[in-house]
Amino acid sequence: MSLPRVTYSNIGVDFSPVHDHLDRLIPDFERDVLGKEWKTAFATNQPQRFASPIDPTLALGLFPSTSASDIDAAVQAAKNGAAIWNNSTVAERLDFAARWYKVLEEDKYQLGLAALYEVGKSRLEAIGEAEEAVDMLEFYPEELRKNNGYVRPMNELIEKETATSVLRPYGVFAVIAPFNFPVALSIGMIVGALLGGNSVVYKPSPECQLTGLLIAEGLRKAGLPDGVFNIVLGDGEVGRQLAQHKGVDGVAFTGSHKTGMSIFRNMANGPWMKPVIAEMGGKNPAYVTKNADIARAAQGVVRSAFGLQGQKCSACSVVYVDEDVKDEFIQEFKKFAETIAVGDPRKRETFMGPLYNSGTVERFKSAIEEVSQKGTIHYGGTPLGDDFPANYFVGALAEMPGPSRLTKDEFFMPFVVLRSVKDLKEGLAEGNDVSYGLAAGVYSRDQSEVQFFLDNAQAGVLYANRASGATTGAWPGAQPFCGWKGTGVSGKGGLGTWFIPQFMREQSHTIMTV
Known part of the structure; x- marks a missing residue:
């Protein structure tokens, strides 16, 4: 079915076919998706009921939460996955991205509806967010491809010597997502980490766990080696424990300035500074x-x-x-x-x-x-x-x-x-x-x-x-989303050219031919 594409700026388009499609989908979504009890490997605490902000009588579902031992297990699984994915080729990462793109294209209306119910977004805001996530899976892989996986020849200073700049993964990234864009911001940070060659432990917002679990299902369908992607569930304390876990090599975070700066300060307190990729609000x-x-x-x-x-x-x-x-x-x-x-x-x-x-x-x-x-x-x-x-x-x-x-x-x-x-x-x-x-x-x-x-x-x-x-x-690919001053930490933003390299670190290779 060909439907008009929803973005945040094409306000003059007739979206009647989109609304007609949603009229058919919404009753099925409420019947088949909402109100379920969910289970996932790294969340073993008793499930709790969460309600939609649309109507307090409307149950989103029953979701378990992650314990401290679950976090340890999730990070260990990610470290095992990193042993494989850190050494994946650019071609392997691009093949995965192409598979995930197809899954997201198929699932975008379901993901959009999850955001509608969990956040209270309007129809077009919710579907636009899902379309944005699909476009990320076109734009970011193309950046990786056209930059040759961020491998670049450097100047040769003497005969028979070659020098190369290589960007390589850090290892395990914690991805901590906010409530307001549970599809696009989650997927943006996850795809940045994965295309950079890192494994991921992902924590969605506690009120957007349905969306997070649907994203996890999509990644399972797209296919990744065991341990490369892992999901944990819970409140801010779970996020704090994850961000501070000694097995985590970097954190990608979107949320409040206060929380983001606390993560940044914690990551600077160890024996070495670990990367923090953060977007922390605005006045605009x-x-x-x-x-x-x-x-x-x-x-x-x-x-x-x-x-x-x-x-x-x-x-x-x-x-x-x-x-x-x-x-x-x-x-x-x-x-x-x-x-x-x-x-x-x-x-x-x-x-x-x-x-x-x-x-x-x-x-x-x-x-x-x-x-x-x-x-x-x-x-x-x-x-x-x-x-x-x-x-x-x-x-x-x-x-x-x-x-x-x-x-x-x-x-x-x-x-x-x-x-x-x-x-x-x-x-x-x-x-x-x-x-x-x-x-x-x-x-x-x-x-x-x-x-x-x-x-x-x-x-x-x-x-x-x-x-x-x-x-x-x-x-x-149109408007890089870069926070200055207290909004960001790196001077580089998402949605643009310099996003994926933030999930990687530079190494130079100088080789003499003998």
Whole structure:
């Protein structure tokens, strides 16, 4: 069946065939996949019930958790697998990637639905994420292929001497994934480690264990030597024990700044520094100048702020608007925001679903209360109503009179702060004055302003004049996703050229012919 391909930016496409297909799949998924009791080798503790954020009465399934001895066993299995996979050829890794690509292409709608139920994503957000994962299995293997497996001849200084640079695997990588993109971010880190020749111990988010286990099933179907891929289940304590395990040679992590930095510091405390590949959130400002297409700017900010309920590391959560067009921007924002549907993400018309958990609900309420006392709420911020569970809210646009924790801290919710500024320069000065540096966007029809933004924004992912999203929508091979400052640790990001080499270390081979 040929269906339109869903990405994060092709907003003008008619996705009716996709929705028709999902109308047929959703009842079967609820009947055949949800509510099961799962078992896996390295999770032997008693299973627990997990519910969907869509509806607390909807059981995702019963999932066991991993004990300390299970972690030891999983890491030992990975070390056994590494003895084989560390020495695999580039051709063997590429053959595996081609098999996994075919499996993901077949399974993408099931994986997307798992993300819909576990995270509360809208249909198109969920299927778009699965499509992104499929594209990773095209882009990253091609990078490995065209770079000759990262083997490169070097300068020959004397006759009969050859010198070669070779990137080689570290050994065993722990992959610790977040809740908000349980398919794409998990698969991205896993494929980076595996194509780099490492074995993997993977821990999905505790609320996204269904997605994690379905990914593991797909890898089993794709075929890997025993021990090369292993999955553990559980809460943050399981992740901490895994990251600190002496048998782990590197950690790939996506999540909060606090947790990521604790992993980084721990990996620096041993007899040698072990690699950490981390993406740790963002504040992601947008800038609207007096020369902007205001309607386009409002649409881009709404989509980036309210898509996935603002629970993206690249979600726009603060917008700096030229004082001359502030009132017009607020009106256009409200006009467009009122057109998006908030509700049950199983429905085809829904753009924005529930907040993820009670902690997010409390943060949202606290922010609304703070603005009520110190600023102005221009739009939303209210519960959806009695017909919905308590974690459904209308996203909020709030204006604050000056910098505050609301303009500096990451909150991971559908809440965007407006700041009125004299010009782009003033806005950038304030927008750069944060610990994060993931994404930023600008709206202006003045090319000199766009260039000033590109030259001065302190973030790794920059956009200009995007109606599909002010700060969101990165895609494999198109927008490398690199965190600056407190967002990242290496100065290199995912989705781009320099991702796989981070999972490898350089070795030079100098050989004399005798």
